[in-house]
Structures are given as structure tokens and as C-alpha cells.
Amino acid sequence: MKESQFNRGMLNFLKKSPTPFHAVLNMSAILDKAGFQRLSESDAWALKKEGRYYVTRNGSSVIAFTTGQADFPETGIRMAGAHTDSPCLKVKPLPEKVSHSYLQIGVEVYGGALLNPWFDRDLSLAGRVTWLTSEETVESALVDFESPVAVIPSLAIHFDREANKNKSVNPQDELPPILLQVEDNDEALFFRDILADRLRAEHPEADVAEILGYEISLYDTQPPAQTGMNREFITGARLDNLMSCHTGLMALIGASGDLPCLLVCNDHEEVGSASVSGAQGPFLEAVLSRLCPKAEDRLRAIDRSLMISADDAHGVHPNYAAKSDPGHGPLLNHGPVIKINASQRYASDSETVAAFRHLCRRADVPVQDFVMRSDLACGSTIGPLTATRIGVKTVDVGVPIFAMHSVREMAGSRDGFYLFRALGQHYA
The missing domain is CATH 2.30.250.10 (Aminopeptidase i, Domain 2)
Known part of the structure; x- marks a missing residue:
């Protein structure tokens, strides 16, 4: 997929997804078209190898996964996560x-x-x-x-x-x-x-x-747009975090299907994730228990897994550069950002950071680092919540943006595609 095609698809997805319900509806339509089979939590599941499936909860959260050819306990699951809601x-x-x-x-x-x-x-x-x-x-x-x-x-x-x-x-x-x-x-x-x-x-x-x-x-109602003299920016509502949802979805659909892969997009992250469809709820845990019904197999699979929690990051704002840590000010269009926090507001550690950095190197994708100023409070993501509840090794990353949580945000037009390539390497 070319960058221009990727951005056209993302802009269309943003425009058609004014709420988490619409986002999940549109993601479901994309998954249907890509040959994924819809499951219901109320039905018995008969999963097959090399299968492609998805399940929704509350109409506002979705988990899509491929079963691959190998056994989950031996290979682990390549996971990525994002959230469907926005302020x-x-x-x-x-x-x-x-x-x-x-x-x-x-x-x-x-x-x-x-x-x-x-x-x-x-x-x-x-x-x-x-x-x-x-x-x-x-x-x-x-x-x-x-x-x-x-x-x-x-x-x-x-x-x-x-x-x-x-x-x-x-x-x-x-x-x-x-x-x-x-x-x-x-x-x-x-x-x-x-x-x-x-x-x-x-x-x-x-x-x-x-x-x-x-x-x-x-x-x-103002639609998202590709802006700038050289069309190097994307502006629109709900970039945080529908950009990550769409990027993860496109990467999963493009995966070979040889290995078990999973994408979870939770609702209610912006208000703490404590809901039946949020990251503090049991949705992902319930799906994993059905993928690996035996507790020992499930624990072995989780230990061999990696979760990439993708949520937009703060780019260094040229008018407010003093708000960023001098050594950790990500630039738009310079690649995805690894987010690190000593107080575990992000779940990244040296091993998961190294794993993501290595993925970016293999995908020929530039990568940046973000640390909040020591005198400012740091936000959080579904990363620490998922790591705590599931026990999966996690790295927090994201596309750098301006005006986070505004009614209209701004990103680089190359960064979503960079993250897509990195996640594609993760799912390969």
C-alpha cells in the first residue's frame, strides 16, 4: 500500500466515524470485506487454524485476530491496542x-x-x-x-x-x-x-x-483534511485515537496470517477505561481465554507475546517549545514515538522499547522518544492497564500530534504510514 492510498483511507475513516459506535461499525465493515468472520460472545466458538475473526462489545469496542498456523503457547500472540473514544x-x-x-x-x-x-x-x-x-x-x-x-x-x-x-x-x-x-x-x-x-x-x-x-x-462537521503547503499535515477531529485504530486495522488485514495476531480497540480510555468495554474491563481477557482455554497454555502464550499500545503522543509545539523536555521533543513527520515514564504511566520498559525499536529498524521506519517534563503531570494509555490485567509485556508508542484533545487536532501526513509499516513488521 502506498502512503497516499493509506492517507485517503484514513481520512475517509475519520470522516465517517463521529463516535466510537460509528468507528466500530466502520471497522467491522472493513473486516467483513477483508474476509474476517464475525463472532458473537453469546455463541460457542469453533476456531480454526489460519482463521480470521473479530468480535465486538457494546458496539464501541472491537477485537480482531488471526489464529495463524502455529500453537499459541509456542509462538505467543502479536498484539496491538488502541482506543475508539475521544474527548x-x-x-x-x-x-x-x-x-x-x-x-x-x-x-x-x-x-x-x-x-x-x-x-x-x-x-x-x-x-x-x-x-x-x-x-x-x-x-x-x-x-x-x-x-x-x-x-x-x-x-x-x-x-x-x-x-x-x-x-x-x-x-x-x-x-x-x-x-x-x-x-x-x-x-x-x-x-x-x-x-x-x-x-x-x-x-x-x-x-x-x-x-x-x-x-x-x-x-x-468540518471534514478532516491533508493540509500544509506541501500537504505534509493532517488536521481533523478524533485523530486521538482513531488514527491508531485505523492504522492497526490496516496492518492486521495486511498480515500474512502465518502467526497469531490480535488488535484490540477499547472504548472509554479518555475517562479511565473502567467499563465493560474498556481496557480495565474483561473484554480482552475473555477473548484470550477462548483462544487458549487451558490456563497453562494461555499463560505460556502471554509470556511469549508483545502488546504495542498505540496512542497519539505530544509533538514539540513550535510556539510552546518550553513545555517539552529539551531532549525529548518529537517532531511531526519524523516517525512514531516511544513513550516512557518512570512512574509507569506508560508500560514501556527497556526490553519492550528495544523490541519496538528493532521492528522499526527492520521496517526502515524512523523512531523518536517522548518523556514528559519532570515538573508536569503525565497522561496515560491502555498500555499499563492492559499489562496489569493480562500480564503481557507492553510498549507504549504513538504518532506525534499537536492540539491533543482539541475539537481539531494536527498530525504529520507521513507518521501514520510509518506506524502502519512498523505494525506490519510486528504482525509479519
Whole structure:
């Protein structure tokens, strides 16, 4: 695969995946097309050698794997991991608010989002809706309004002369977006009615008697793009961490299939991963127990395995270079980053770092190092959580980006392809 083809596919995936539910739906379609067989956790599994399989949980996490030709305890499993969620604004259960003729909806902040970039954007709504049918059954489906249907207008500088010096955001009072304008004599408008109308438009076959619940997020409708005078950058929403999901998926699909390989993409990393579909949950452990039903075989396989936890890294920002450690400031378009932290916020150690560095050398891929400044707090990833729960040797890596957790992030156009090649070597 050429770099240009890889980037086109990644941009399309980012555009079509406004929520973790949509990301997993799109990954499932790609896996189906590549000949992977879908499994259900509620069914008995009859796995075969040289098989290609995948399973989802909650519609927002996915594990795809190949069984290879050899026995798991003898070869181990080449693993990679990423996460499907990104910081965003989620609609509250009873969100309606009419103020001065404007219908607004209340939102909660999901994850450690940069809030100021959400103002003055053309926003849309997407997510999962669950409803009751006329026959008293419960069903769910995804919706995506696609077009701009909401905006969070900034306060004019005339009312806040200090806005450019010190701007903080109160999520409760300042983030409710405007959806439409209403008149005093209009009938009461409810967000669930709006959702029901959209659900029927997208799914005409749906028998919607009553909306029982939803998980709906706001997202920026501006599509991702390849930017820069030489098209050397990629900008868009949810680069953290859908870039890693797509990259790992493409690498797994391109693997020879001779050795056991696995990709896990968990939800809820941005809020701590403590959920049924998060890295602190039992999803990966449950799948591994079905791949290797005997405990001793499973422990032997895990001891011979390596997990590459892929999550975007901080590039050194030219306007804020002092925020980076002087010796560990990764540059965009200079290759994937190995992330190291003495307090085990990253799971990398000397042996797993060496293993990934060797993979990059074999794939002819440049590699960089990241260590947080000693006077700043360090984030974390699914790496330490997976290593703790499963006991698998793990290295934390990622593509360097700017504006992490903003509504629009920025990466180098070559780095995703570099990581793809490194993961391809891992799966070879």
C-alpha cells in the first residue's frame, strides 16, 4: 500500500466515524470485506487454524485476530491496542432548555477536552439510540445528523474585554449549544422527539414507539483534511485515537496470517477505561481465554507475546517549545514515538522499547522518544492497564500530534504510514 492510498483511507475513516459506535461499525465493515468472520460472545466458538475473526462489545469496542498456523503457547500472540473514544460533548438525558426564544440542549464534557475550540463551530449530532417498539421489544441503532444542526456562539469581546487574556469556560452555563429558534406559541419541543424523527429518516423500517435512552455526542462537521503547503499535515477531529485504530486495522488485514495476531480497540480510555468495554474491563481477557482455554497454555502464550499500545503522543509545539523536555521533543513527520515514564504511566520498559525499536529498524521506519517534563503531570494509555490485567509485556508508542484533545487536532501526513509499516513488521 502506498502512503497516499493509506492517507485517503484514513481520512475517509475519520470522516465517517463521529463516535466510537460509528468507528466500530466502520471497522467491522472493513473486516467483513477483508474476509474476517464475525463472532458473537453469546455463541460457542469453533476456531480454526489460519482463521480470521473479530468480535465486538457494546458496539464501541472491537477485537480482531488471526489464529495463524502455529500453537499459541509456542509462538505467543502479536498484539496491538488502541482506543475508539475521544474527548467530546455528550447530550444529557433531559437536555431541553428554552431561553429568549432559543432551544438549547445541556451537555456533559466527556474526557479531558479543550473547551475553547468548541465555540463557533458548525456542529452535528451522532450516536446510539435505544427505543421501544409497538410490540414491546427493545431495539437500538445508530444515527448521524451529518449536517450542521447546532452551534455554541462565543460571547462578543465587547462584553468580555479580558477574553484574550484569561478565558475560562463554565461547562454548565456556557456550553449548551443552540439548536433552533422557537416562538412563544410553539408546542413544547423535546430532544427525544427530534431523535425519533431522525431515527425514522435514517431507518425507515424502525418501529419507534418511544425513545428509552440514547448516547449522543456533538461533533465538528468540518471534514478532516491533508493540509500544509506541501500537504505534509493532517488536521481533523478524533485523530486521538482513531488514527491508531485505523492504522492497526490496516496492518492486521495486511498480515500474512502465518502467526497469531490480535488488535484490540477499547472504548472509554479518555475517562479511565473502567467499563465493560474498556481496557480495565474483561473484554480482552475473555477473548484470550477462548483462544487458549487451558490456563497453562494461555499463560505460556502471554509470556511469549508483545502488546504495542498505540496512542497519539505530544509533538514539540513550535510556539510552546518550553513545555517539552529539551531532549525529548518529537517532531511531526519524523516517525512514531516511544513513550516512557518512570512512574509507569506508560508500560514501556527497556526490553519492550528495544523490541519496538528493532521492528522499526527492520521496517526502515524512523523512531523518536517522548518523556514528559519532570515538573508536569503525565497522561496515560491502555498500555499499563492492559499489562496489569493480562500480564503481557507492553510498549507504549504513538504518532506525534499537536492540539491533543482539541475539537481539531494536527498530525504529520507521513507518521501514520510509518506506524502502519512498523505494525506490519510486528504482525509479519
